[in-house]
Amino acid sequence: MLDIRRIRTEPDVVKAALARRGIDVSDIDRVAELDERQRRLGVERDEIRAQVKALSKQVGQLHRDGRATEAAEVQAESRALGEREGELAAEAAAASAEVRELLLRIPNTPHPDAPDGAGDADNPVLRVTGFDPDGYGDHQRIPHWELGPRYGILDNERAVKISGAMFTMQRKGGATLARALLQYALDRNADAFEEVRPPSLVSSETLTATGQLPKFADDAYWVERDDLWCIPTAEVPLTSIHRDEIVETDELPQRFMAATSCYRREAGSAGRDTRGMLRTHEFDKVEVFAYATPEQAPDLLAEMVARTEATIGSLGLAYRTLEICTGDMGQSHHRSFDVEVYAPGTDQWLEVSSISWFADYQARRGNIRYRPGGGGTAMVHTLNGSALAVPRVWAAIVETYHRPDGGIDVPSALLPYFRGSDRIA
RNA sequence: GGAGGGUUGCCAGAGCGGACGAAUGGGACGGUCUCGAAAACCGUUGUGGUCGCAAGGCCACCGUGGGUUCAAAUCCCACACCCUCCGCCA
Numbered sequence: 001m002l003d004i005r006r007i008r009t010e011p012d013v014v015k016a017a018l019a020r021r022g023i024d025v026s027d028i029d030r031v032a033e034l035d036e037r038q039r040r041l042g043v044e045r046d047e048i049r050a051q052v053k054a055l056s057k058q059v060g061q062l063h064r065d066g067r068a069t070e071a072a073e074v075q076a077e078s079r080a081l082g083e084r085e086g087e088l089a090a091e092a093a094a095a096s097a098e099v100r101e102l103l104l105r106i107p108n109t110p111h112p113d114a115p116d117g118a119g120d121a122d123n124p125v126l127r128v129t130g131f132d133p134d135g136y137g138d139h140q141r142i143p144h145w146e147l148g149p150r151y152g153i154l155d156n157e158r159a160v161k162i163s164g165a166m167f168t169m170q171r172k173g174g175a176t177l178a179r180a181l182l183q184y185a186l187d188r189n190a191d192a193f194e195e196v197r198p199p200s201l202v203s204s205e206t207l208t209a210t211g212q213l214p215k216f217a218d219d220a221y222w223v224e225r226d227d228l229w230c231i232p233t234a235e236v237p238l239t240s241i242h243r244d245e246i247v248e249t250d251e252l253p254q255r256f257m258a259a260t261s262c263y264r265r266e267a268g269s270a271g272r273d274t275r276g277m278l279r280t281h282e283f284d285k286v287e288v289f290a291y292a293t294p295e296q297a298p299d300l301l302a303e304m305v306a307r308t309e310a311t312i313g314s315l316g317l318a319y320r321t322l323e324i325c326t327g328d329m330g331q332s333h334h335r336s337f338d339v340e341v342y343a344p345g346t347d348q349w350l351e352v353s354s355i356s357w358f359a360d361y362q363a364r365r366g367n368i369r370y371r372p373g374g375g376g377t378a379m380v381h382t383l384n385g386s387a388l389a390v391p392r393v394w395a396a397i398v399e400t401y402h403r404p405d406g407g408i409d410v411p412s413a414l415l416p417y418f419r420g421s422d423r424i425a
Numbered sequence: 426g427g428a429g430g431g432u433u434g435c436c437a438g439a440g441c442g443g444a445c446g447a448a449u450g451g452g453a454c455g456g457u458c459u460c461g462a463a464a465a466c467c468g469u470u471g472u473g474g475u476c477g478c479a480a481g482g483c484c485a486c487c488g489u490g491g492g493u494u495c496a497a498a499u500c501c502c503a504c505a506c507c508c509u510c511c512g513c514c515a
Binding site: 042043049071074077 | 482
Protein backbone atom coordinates (compact mmCIF):
# COMPACT_ATOMS: atom_id res chain seq x y z
CA MET A 1 0.00 0.00 0.00
CA LEU A 2 1.27 3.44 -0.86
CA ASP A 3 1.53 6.12 1.80
CA ILE A 4 -1.62 8.23 1.57
CA ARG A 5 0.44 11.24 2.63
CA ARG A 6 2.58 10.88 -0.46
CA ILE A 7 -0.53 10.84 -2.62
CA ARG A 8 -1.77 13.90 -0.76
CA THR A 9 1.41 15.96 -1.00
CA GLU A 10 2.92 14.89 -4.33
CA PRO A 11 0.25 13.18 -6.42
CA ASP A 12 2.03 14.00 -9.68
CA VAL A 13 5.26 12.33 -8.57
CA VAL A 14 3.34 9.21 -7.59
CA LYS A 15 1.41 9.20 -10.85
CA ALA A 16 4.57 9.62 -12.89
CA ALA A 17 6.19 6.71 -11.06
CA LEU A 18 3.17 4.44 -11.53
CA ALA A 19 2.84 5.45 -15.18
CA ARG A 20 6.19 3.73 -15.77
CA ARG A 21 4.36 0.46 -15.13
CA GLY A 22 2.11 1.27 -18.03
CA ILE A 23 -1.05 1.31 -15.92
CA ASP A 24 -3.98 3.66 -15.65
CA VAL A 25 -3.20 6.13 -12.86
CA SER A 26 -6.62 7.75 -12.54
CA ASP A 27 -7.19 5.90 -9.25
CA ILE A 28 -4.66 8.22 -7.66
CA ASP A 29 -6.92 11.21 -8.27
CA ARG A 30 -9.90 9.27 -7.01
CA VAL A 31 -8.02 8.35 -3.82
CA ALA A 32 -6.94 11.96 -3.32
CA GLU A 33 -10.53 13.17 -3.64
CA LEU A 34 -11.91 10.57 -1.26
CA ASP A 35 -9.12 11.21 1.21
CA GLU A 36 -9.91 14.91 1.17
CA ARG A 37 -13.59 14.13 1.78
CA GLN A 38 -12.79 11.65 4.51
CA ARG A 39 -10.68 14.19 6.37
CA ARG A 40 -13.20 16.97 6.02
CA LEU A 41 -15.97 14.77 7.40
CA GLY A 42 -13.70 13.46 10.12
CA VAL A 43 -12.84 16.92 11.38
CA GLU A 44 -16.50 17.88 11.49
CA ARG A 45 -17.38 14.63 13.24
CA ASP A 46 -14.67 15.13 15.85
CA GLU A 47 -15.82 18.67 16.59
CA ILE A 48 -19.38 17.52 17.23
CA ARG A 49 -18.11 14.62 19.26
CA ALA A 50 -16.15 17.02 21.46
CA GLN A 51 -19.35 19.00 22.05
CA VAL A 52 -21.28 15.85 22.96
CA LYS A 53 -18.58 14.89 25.42
CA ALA A 54 -18.63 18.31 27.03
CA LEU A 55 -22.42 18.27 27.33
CA SER A 56 -22.36 14.76 28.78
CA LYS A 57 -20.01 15.93 31.48
CA GLN A 58 -22.44 18.72 32.28
CA VAL A 59 -25.26 16.21 32.57
CA GLY A 60 -23.28 14.20 35.09
CA GLN A 61 -22.50 17.29 37.12
CA LEU A 62 -26.14 18.49 37.05
CA HIS A 63 -27.33 15.09 38.26
CA ARG A 64 -24.87 15.17 41.14
CA ASP A 65 -26.17 18.63 42.01
CA GLY A 66 -29.72 17.37 41.95
CA ARG A 67 -30.77 19.64 39.09
CA ALA A 68 -32.71 17.03 37.14
CA THR A 69 -34.77 19.35 34.95
CA GLU A 70 -31.73 21.17 33.61
CA ALA A 71 -30.00 17.86 33.07
CA ALA A 72 -32.88 16.66 30.91
CA GLU A 73 -32.59 19.79 28.77
CA VAL A 74 -28.89 19.29 28.18
CA GLN A 75 -29.53 15.65 27.41
CA ALA A 76 -31.98 16.58 24.69
CA GLU A 77 -29.49 18.98 23.18
CA SER A 78 -26.79 16.37 23.24
CA ARG A 79 -29.04 13.76 21.70
CA ALA A 80 -29.71 16.00 18.71
CA LEU A 81 -26.00 16.57 18.25
CA GLY A 82 -25.42 12.85 18.58
CA GLU A 83 -27.66 12.13 15.64
CA ARG A 84 -25.73 14.52 13.44
CA GLU A 85 -22.49 12.98 14.67
CA GLY A 86 -23.73 9.53 13.72
CA GLU A 87 -24.48 10.61 10.17
CA LEU A 88 -21.10 12.25 9.75
CA ALA A 89 -19.34 9.25 11.26
CA ALA A 90 -21.03 6.90 8.82
CA GLU A 91 -20.09 9.07 5.83
CA ALA A 92 -16.51 9.46 7.01
CA ALA A 93 -16.19 5.72 7.61
CA ALA A 94 -17.54 4.95 4.15
CA ALA A 95 -15.06 7.35 2.57
CA SER A 96 -12.07 5.94 4.45
CA ALA A 97 -13.13 2.38 3.68
CA GLU A 98 -13.22 3.29 0.01
CA VAL A 99 -9.79 4.90 0.25
CA ARG A 100 -8.41 1.73 1.76
CA GLU A 101 -10.01 -0.50 -0.86
CA LEU A 102 -8.47 1.54 -3.64
CA LEU A 103 -5.09 1.75 -1.94
CA LEU A 104 -4.99 -2.03 -1.57
CA ARG A 105 -5.26 -2.36 -5.33
CA ILE A 106 -2.79 0.32 -6.38
CA PRO A 107 0.62 -1.22 -7.09
CA ASN A 108 3.93 -0.14 -5.62
CA THR A 109 5.99 2.60 -7.23
CA PRO A 110 9.08 1.24 -9.00
CA HIS A 111 12.59 2.14 -7.89
CA PRO A 112 14.08 5.00 -9.96
CA ASP A 113 16.83 2.67 -11.20
CA ALA A 114 14.44 -0.07 -12.30
CA PRO A 115 14.58 -0.32 -16.10
CA ASP A 116 11.64 0.86 -18.14
CA GLY A 117 9.84 -1.67 -20.26
CA ALA A 118 6.47 -2.94 -21.38
CA GLY A 119 6.75 -6.63 -20.54
CA ASP A 120 9.01 -9.59 -19.88
CA ALA A 121 10.68 -9.24 -23.29
CA ASP A 122 12.18 -5.97 -22.05
CA ASN A 123 13.86 -7.38 -18.95
CA PRO A 124 17.58 -6.71 -19.41
CA VAL A 125 19.87 -9.71 -18.97
CA LEU A 126 22.55 -8.59 -16.53
CA ARG A 127 24.84 -11.60 -16.76
CA VAL A 128 24.99 -15.15 -18.07
CA THR A 129 27.05 -17.64 -16.11
CA GLY A 130 28.33 -21.10 -17.02
CA PHE A 131 26.48 -21.25 -20.31
CA ASP A 132 28.01 -22.79 -23.45
CA PRO A 133 25.28 -23.41 -26.06
CA ASP A 134 27.51 -25.91 -27.88
CA GLY A 135 28.62 -27.64 -24.73
CA TYR A 136 25.69 -30.03 -24.45
CA GLY A 137 25.55 -33.52 -25.94
CA ASP A 138 22.53 -35.13 -27.58
CA HIS A 139 21.92 -37.14 -24.39
CA GLN A 140 21.36 -33.81 -22.59
CA ARG A 141 18.91 -32.58 -25.15
CA ILE A 142 16.12 -34.82 -23.94
CA PRO A 143 13.38 -33.08 -21.92
CA HIS A 144 12.95 -34.20 -18.34
CA TRP A 145 9.35 -35.22 -19.04
CA GLU A 146 10.81 -37.99 -21.18
CA LEU A 147 13.71 -38.84 -18.90
CA GLY A 148 11.58 -38.84 -15.77
CA PRO A 149 9.23 -41.66 -16.79
CA ARG A 150 12.08 -43.51 -18.53
CA TYR A 151 13.95 -43.82 -15.25
CA GLY A 152 10.90 -44.09 -13.02
CA ILE A 153 11.67 -40.90 -11.12
CA LEU A 154 8.70 -38.85 -12.33
CA ASP A 155 5.18 -40.30 -12.35
CA ASN A 156 2.87 -37.51 -13.44
CA GLU A 157 0.32 -39.89 -14.91
CA ARG A 158 -0.50 -41.13 -11.46
CA ALA A 159 -0.22 -37.65 -9.94
CA VAL A 160 -2.98 -36.61 -12.30
CA LYS A 161 -5.04 -39.61 -11.25
CA ILE A 162 -4.54 -38.71 -7.61
CA SER A 163 -5.06 -34.95 -7.82
CA GLY A 164 -5.74 -33.77 -11.35
CA ALA A 165 -3.89 -31.86 -14.02
CA MET A 166 -0.74 -29.94 -13.16
CA PHE A 167 0.17 -32.00 -10.16
CA THR A 168 3.41 -33.97 -10.14
CA MET A 169 4.87 -36.89 -8.28
CA GLN A 170 8.53 -37.74 -7.96
CA ARG A 171 9.67 -41.21 -7.06
CA LYS A 172 12.86 -42.96 -5.99
CA GLY A 173 15.92 -40.83 -6.79
CA GLY A 174 13.60 -38.15 -8.17
CA ALA A 175 11.90 -37.81 -4.79
CA THR A 176 15.27 -37.81 -3.07
CA LEU A 177 16.48 -35.10 -5.43
CA ALA A 178 13.48 -32.91 -4.67
CA ARG A 179 14.05 -33.21 -0.94
CA ALA A 180 17.84 -32.89 -1.20
CA LEU A 181 17.48 -29.58 -3.02
CA LEU A 182 15.45 -28.17 -0.15
CA GLN A 183 17.91 -29.34 2.44
CA TYR A 184 20.82 -28.04 0.39
CA ALA A 185 19.33 -24.58 -0.08
CA LEU A 186 18.59 -24.31 3.65
CA ASP A 187 22.10 -25.42 4.57
CA ARG A 188 23.68 -22.88 2.23
CA ASN A 189 21.82 -19.99 3.86
CA ALA A 190 21.89 -21.14 7.47
CA ASP A 191 24.87 -18.87 8.17
CA ALA A 192 22.67 -15.77 8.00
CA PHE A 193 19.01 -16.80 8.08
CA GLU A 194 16.91 -18.20 10.90
CA GLU A 195 15.09 -21.34 9.83
CA VAL A 196 11.32 -21.20 10.24
CA ARG A 197 8.62 -23.81 9.68
CA PRO A 198 5.57 -21.60 9.23
CA PRO A 199 1.91 -22.55 8.78
CA SER A 200 0.85 -23.41 5.23
CA LEU A 201 -2.73 -22.27 5.72
CA VAL A 202 -3.13 -18.61 6.52
CA SER A 203 -5.82 -16.05 7.23
CA SER A 204 -7.08 -13.41 4.81
CA GLU A 205 -5.25 -10.73 6.79
CA THR A 206 -1.98 -12.54 6.25
CA LEU A 207 -2.59 -12.92 2.54
CA THR A 208 -3.54 -9.25 2.30
CA ALA A 209 -0.32 -8.03 3.90
CA THR A 210 1.87 -9.43 1.14
CA GLY A 211 -0.44 -8.23 -1.63
CA GLN A 212 -2.17 -11.36 -2.96
CA LEU A 213 -5.50 -10.14 -1.61
CA PRO A 214 -7.78 -8.58 -2.58
CA LYS A 215 -6.69 -8.30 -6.19
CA PHE A 216 -5.32 -11.78 -6.91
CA ALA A 217 -7.71 -13.97 -4.95
CA ASP A 218 -8.28 -16.18 -8.00
CA ASP A 219 -4.65 -17.28 -8.00
CA ALA A 220 -4.80 -18.81 -4.52
CA TYR A 221 -6.45 -21.92 -3.12
CA TRP A 222 -9.10 -21.08 -0.56
CA VAL A 223 -10.45 -23.45 2.08
CA GLU A 224 -13.93 -22.02 2.27
CA ARG A 225 -15.17 -23.89 5.33
CA ASP A 226 -12.55 -22.33 7.55
CA ASP A 227 -11.76 -19.23 5.52
CA LEU A 228 -8.09 -20.14 5.21
CA TRP A 229 -5.78 -19.80 2.23
CA CYS A 230 -3.04 -22.14 1.05
CA ILE A 231 0.20 -20.21 0.89
CA PRO A 232 1.49 -19.54 -2.65
CA THR A 233 4.96 -18.96 -1.17
CA ALA A 234 6.59 -18.88 2.27
CA GLU A 235 6.92 -15.13 1.74
CA VAL A 236 3.32 -14.89 2.91
CA PRO A 237 3.64 -16.30 6.45
CA LEU A 238 7.20 -14.96 6.89
CA THR A 239 6.14 -11.39 6.15
CA SER A 240 3.38 -11.65 8.73
CA ILE A 241 5.67 -12.84 11.52
CA HIS A 242 5.86 -9.27 12.81
CA ARG A 243 2.52 -8.06 11.50
CA ASP A 244 1.02 -5.40 13.77
CA GLU A 245 4.26 -5.16 15.70
CA ILE A 246 7.02 -2.64 16.23
CA VAL A 247 10.31 -4.41 15.55
CA GLU A 248 13.32 -3.50 17.72
CA THR A 249 15.60 -1.38 15.56
CA ASP A 250 18.79 -3.03 16.79
CA GLU A 251 17.41 -6.39 15.63
CA LEU A 252 17.28 -5.20 12.02
CA PRO A 253 17.94 -6.65 9.60
CA GLN A 254 16.01 -9.71 10.74
CA ARG A 255 16.33 -12.63 8.35
CA PHE A 256 14.29 -15.77 7.99
CA MET A 257 14.29 -18.74 5.65
CA ALA A 258 11.72 -21.47 5.22
CA ALA A 259 11.20 -24.57 3.11
CA THR A 260 7.51 -25.00 2.36
CA SER A 261 5.16 -26.35 -0.20
CA CYS A 262 3.61 -23.64 -2.34
CA TYR A 263 0.13 -23.78 -3.81
CA ARG A 264 -0.94 -21.91 -6.90
CA ARG A 265 -4.11 -22.24 -8.89
CA GLU A 266 -2.36 -20.96 -12.03
CA ALA A 267 -5.65 -19.46 -13.09
CA GLY A 268 -5.34 -18.25 -16.65
CA SER A 269 -2.41 -20.47 -17.54
CA ALA A 270 -4.34 -23.69 -18.16
CA GLY A 271 -2.81 -25.56 -21.08
CA ARG A 272 0.55 -23.80 -20.76
CA ASP A 273 3.66 -25.69 -19.70
CA THR A 274 1.54 -28.71 -18.92
CA ARG A 275 4.31 -31.23 -19.33
CA GLY A 276 6.87 -32.19 -16.74
CA MET A 277 7.72 -29.95 -13.83
CA LEU A 278 7.61 -26.52 -15.38
CA ARG A 279 4.31 -25.30 -13.97
CA THR A 280 2.51 -27.10 -11.19
CA HIS A 281 -0.20 -26.40 -8.65
CA GLU A 282 1.97 -27.57 -5.79
CA PHE A 283 5.73 -27.32 -5.50
CA ASP A 284 8.43 -26.95 -2.89
CA LYS A 285 10.61 -23.94 -2.42
CA VAL A 286 13.10 -22.47 0.00
CA GLU A 287 12.38 -18.81 0.54
CA VAL A 288 14.68 -16.26 2.13
CA PHE A 289 13.23 -13.16 3.70
CA ALA A 290 14.35 -10.04 5.55
CA TYR A 291 12.95 -7.11 7.47
CA ALA A 292 15.28 -4.15 7.10
CA THR A 293 15.68 -0.42 7.45
CA PRO A 294 15.50 1.56 4.20
CA GLU A 295 19.26 2.04 4.48
CA GLN A 296 19.99 -1.67 4.79
CA ALA A 297 17.68 -2.79 2.01
CA PRO A 298 19.80 -2.23 -1.15
CA ASP A 299 22.76 -4.23 0.13
CA LEU A 300 20.50 -7.02 1.33
CA LEU A 301 18.86 -7.20 -2.06
CA ALA A 302 22.24 -7.55 -3.76
CA GLU A 303 23.32 -10.15 -1.23
CA MET A 304 20.20 -12.23 -1.74
CA VAL A 305 20.66 -12.19 -5.52
CA ALA A 306 24.29 -13.21 -5.12
CA ARG A 307 23.38 -16.04 -2.76
CA THR A 308 20.84 -17.48 -5.17
CA GLU A 309 23.23 -17.23 -8.10
CA ALA A 310 25.93 -19.01 -6.09
CA THR A 311 23.53 -21.76 -5.09
CA ILE A 312 22.46 -22.48 -8.66
CA GLY A 313 26.05 -22.24 -9.89
CA SER A 314 27.26 -24.62 -7.20
CA LEU A 315 24.93 -27.26 -8.63
CA GLY A 316 26.84 -27.09 -11.91
CA LEU A 317 23.97 -25.46 -13.78
CA ALA A 318 24.08 -22.57 -16.23
CA TYR A 319 22.04 -19.57 -15.25
CA ARG A 320 21.40 -15.96 -16.14
CA THR A 321 20.28 -12.99 -14.11
CA LEU A 322 17.74 -10.44 -15.28
CA GLU A 323 16.44 -7.26 -13.83
CA ILE A 324 12.68 -6.96 -14.00
CA CYS A 325 11.48 -3.94 -15.94
CA THR A 326 8.68 -1.66 -14.80
CA GLY A 327 6.12 -3.27 -17.09
CA ASP A 328 6.76 -6.78 -15.79
CA MET A 329 7.01 -6.11 -12.05
CA GLY A 330 4.64 -7.69 -9.58
CA GLN A 331 2.16 -5.43 -7.82
CA SER A 332 4.11 -5.21 -4.57
CA HIS A 333 7.59 -4.95 -6.06
CA HIS A 334 9.79 -1.90 -5.83
CA ARG A 335 12.78 -3.48 -7.50
CA SER A 336 13.17 -7.05 -8.63
CA PHE A 337 15.64 -9.53 -10.12
CA ASP A 338 15.10 -12.98 -11.60
CA VAL A 339 17.52 -15.86 -11.81
CA GLU A 340 16.84 -18.30 -14.64
CA VAL A 341 18.41 -21.71 -14.97
CA TYR A 342 19.21 -23.23 -18.35
CA ALA A 343 17.49 -26.55 -19.05
CA PRO A 344 19.25 -28.13 -22.07
CA GLY A 345 16.63 -30.78 -22.73
CA THR A 346 13.85 -28.28 -23.18
CA ASP A 347 16.29 -25.61 -24.38
CA GLN A 348 14.69 -23.01 -22.17
CA TRP A 349 15.71 -20.53 -19.51
CA LEU A 350 13.51 -21.37 -16.54
CA GLU A 351 12.76 -18.84 -13.82
CA VAL A 352 13.90 -20.39 -10.56
CA SER A 353 14.07 -17.35 -8.36
CA SER A 354 12.63 -13.90 -8.08
CA ILE A 355 14.30 -11.65 -5.54
CA SER A 356 12.48 -8.48 -4.65
CA TRP A 357 12.61 -5.39 -2.55
CA PHE A 358 9.19 -4.15 -1.53
CA ALA A 359 10.20 -0.93 0.22
CA ASP A 360 7.47 -0.20 2.79
CA TYR A 361 4.61 -1.37 0.55
CA GLN A 362 3.98 -4.66 2.35
CA ALA A 363 4.90 -3.29 5.75
CA ARG A 364 2.20 -0.66 5.46
CA ARG A 365 -0.35 -3.33 4.58
CA GLY A 366 0.79 -5.42 7.50
CA ASN A 367 1.47 -2.51 9.87
CA ILE A 368 5.05 -3.58 10.56
CA ARG A 369 7.12 -0.78 12.02
CA TYR A 370 10.42 0.09 13.66
CA ARG A 371 11.76 3.13 15.46
CA PRO A 372 14.15 5.11 13.27
CA GLY A 373 16.87 7.21 14.90
CA GLY A 374 15.01 10.50 14.72
CA GLY A 375 12.16 9.27 16.95
CA GLY A 376 8.65 8.13 16.20
CA THR A 377 7.90 5.05 14.15
CA ALA A 378 8.24 4.19 10.49
CA MET A 379 7.38 1.25 8.30
CA VAL A 380 10.14 -1.34 7.86
CA HIS A 381 11.24 -2.49 4.45
CA THR A 382 10.71 -6.09 3.39
CA LEU A 383 12.70 -8.17 0.93
CA ASN A 384 12.36 -11.72 -0.16
CA GLY A 385 13.38 -14.18 -2.78
CA SER A 386 13.56 -17.81 -3.61
CA ALA A 387 16.77 -19.39 -2.48
CA LEU A 388 15.75 -22.33 -4.61
CA ALA A 389 12.51 -23.41 -6.26
CA VAL A 390 12.59 -27.18 -6.64
CA PRO A 391 10.74 -28.24 -9.82
CA ARG A 392 12.61 -26.28 -12.44
CA VAL A 393 15.99 -26.89 -10.83
CA TRP A 394 15.01 -30.55 -10.67
CA ALA A 395 14.28 -30.46 -14.39
CA ALA A 396 17.55 -28.71 -15.21
CA ILE A 397 19.56 -31.20 -13.15
CA VAL A 398 17.88 -34.24 -14.66
CA GLU A 399 18.54 -32.94 -18.17
CA THR A 400 22.05 -31.62 -17.53
CA TYR A 401 23.24 -34.68 -15.60
CA HIS A 402 21.87 -37.28 -17.99
CA ARG A 403 24.78 -39.53 -18.99
CA PRO A 404 25.63 -40.58 -22.56
CA ASP A 405 25.55 -44.21 -21.39
CA GLY A 406 22.27 -43.84 -19.54
CA GLY A 407 21.46 -42.92 -15.96
CA ILE A 408 21.53 -39.58 -14.19
CA ASP A 409 24.37 -38.44 -11.93
CA VAL A 410 24.00 -36.68 -8.62
CA PRO A 411 25.59 -33.20 -8.72
CA SER A 412 28.57 -33.35 -6.40
CA ALA A 413 27.15 -30.69 -4.07
CA LEU A 414 24.17 -32.96 -3.38
CA LEU A 415 26.12 -36.15 -2.70
CA PRO A 416 25.83 -35.76 1.09
CA TYR A 417 22.05 -36.04 0.76
CA PHE A 418 21.96 -39.21 -1.37
CA ARG A 419 22.63 -41.90 1.23
CA GLY A 420 25.92 -42.90 -0.34
CA SER A 421 24.63 -43.18 -3.89
CA ASP A 422 26.03 -41.08 -6.71
CA ARG A 423 23.15 -41.79 -9.08
CA ILE A 424 19.71 -40.22 -9.24
CA ALA A 425 18.78 -43.01 -11.65
C1' G B 426 -17.55 -30.64 19.16
C1' G B 427 -19.68 -29.86 24.69
C1' A B 428 -19.27 -27.12 29.62
C1' G B 429 -17.04 -23.27 32.38
C1' G B 430 -13.45 -19.16 33.07
C1' G B 431 -10.84 -15.26 30.76
C1' U B 432 -8.91 -11.12 27.08
C1' U B 433 -7.24 -3.69 30.27
C1' G B 434 -0.95 0.20 28.87
C1' C B 435 6.16 -2.78 28.11
C1' C B 436 4.66 -6.63 32.18
C1' A B 437 1.48 -7.80 36.45
C1' G B 438 -3.10 -6.08 37.92
C1' A B 439 -7.44 -2.74 39.71
C1' G B 440 -11.68 -0.55 37.72
C1' C B 441 -17.79 -3.12 36.28
C1' G B 442 -22.33 3.53 33.59
C1' G B 443 -20.34 10.02 34.58
C1' A B 444 -14.41 13.73 36.83
C1' C B 445 -10.82 6.84 33.36
C1' G B 446 -6.00 7.24 28.46
C1' A B 447 -7.20 4.49 32.68
C1' A B 448 -5.43 3.33 40.18
C1' U B 449 -1.40 0.49 42.17
C1' G B 450 3.03 -2.43 41.72
C1' G B 451 7.12 -3.96 38.55
C1' G B 452 10.31 -2.88 34.47
C1' A B 453 12.73 0.78 31.38
C1' C B 454 14.71 5.75 30.90
C1' G B 455 16.35 10.58 33.13
C1' G B 456 17.73 13.07 37.67
C1' U B 457 19.12 13.81 43.13
C1' C B 458 22.43 11.51 46.61
C1' U B 459 27.58 8.83 46.11
C1' C B 460 34.63 8.49 44.87
C1' G B 461 31.63 4.86 42.15
C1' A B 462 27.58 1.58 42.75
C1' A B 463 23.36 -0.35 45.47
C1' A B 464 19.34 1.46 48.32
C1' A B 465 16.19 5.61 48.86
C1' C B 466 13.77 9.75 46.75
C1' C B 467 11.92 12.81 42.42
C1' G B 468 10.44 12.78 37.42
C1' U B 469 9.44 10.61 32.52
C1' U B 470 7.47 6.41 30.13
C1' G B 471 1.73 4.32 24.48
C1' U B 472 -0.13 4.31 19.31
C1' G B 473 -2.67 6.59 15.56
C1' G B 474 -5.77 10.47 13.16
C1' U B 475 -6.64 15.58 12.43
C1' C B 476 -6.15 21.02 12.90
C1' G B 477 -2.02 24.49 13.64
C1' C B 478 4.10 28.13 11.35
C1' A B 479 4.58 26.76 16.35
C1' A B 480 3.17 26.22 21.32
C1' G B 481 -0.61 23.34 21.56
C1' G B 482 -5.85 21.86 20.69
C1' C B 483 -9.40 18.19 19.42
C1' C B 484 -10.63 12.97 18.27
C1' A B 485 -9.92 7.59 18.45
C1' C B 486 -7.92 3.18 20.78
C1' C B 487 -9.27 -1.21 27.57
C1' G B 488 -9.63 -8.66 22.08
C1' U B 489 -12.82 -7.53 17.19
C1' G B 490 -17.50 -5.87 15.18
C1' G B 491 -22.41 -4.20 16.18
C1' G B 492 -26.11 -2.18 19.78
C1' U B 493 -28.29 0.55 24.24
C1' U B 494 -27.40 5.60 26.52
C1' C B 495 -26.96 12.58 27.10
C1' A B 496 -22.49 9.59 28.49
C1' A B 497 -19.52 2.78 27.70
C1' A B 498 -13.24 -0.23 29.74
C1' U B 499 -17.87 -0.70 32.57
C1' C B 500 -24.59 -2.84 30.15
C1' C B 501 -26.51 -6.06 25.71
C1' C B 502 -25.52 -9.18 21.14
C1' A B 503 -22.26 -11.70 17.74
C1' C B 504 -17.46 -13.28 16.57
C1' A B 505 -12.15 -14.25 17.43
C1' C B 506 -8.38 -15.81 20.59
C1' C B 507 -6.46 -17.86 25.36
C1' C B 508 -7.04 -21.18 29.80
C1' U B 509 -9.44 -25.58 32.47
C1' C B 510 -12.34 -30.10 32.13
C1' C B 511 -14.81 -33.70 28.76
C1' G B 512 -14.87 -35.83 23.74
C1' C B 513 -11.92 -36.78 19.33
C1' C B 514 -7.09 -37.28 17.40
C1' A B 515 -1.18 -37.69 14.56
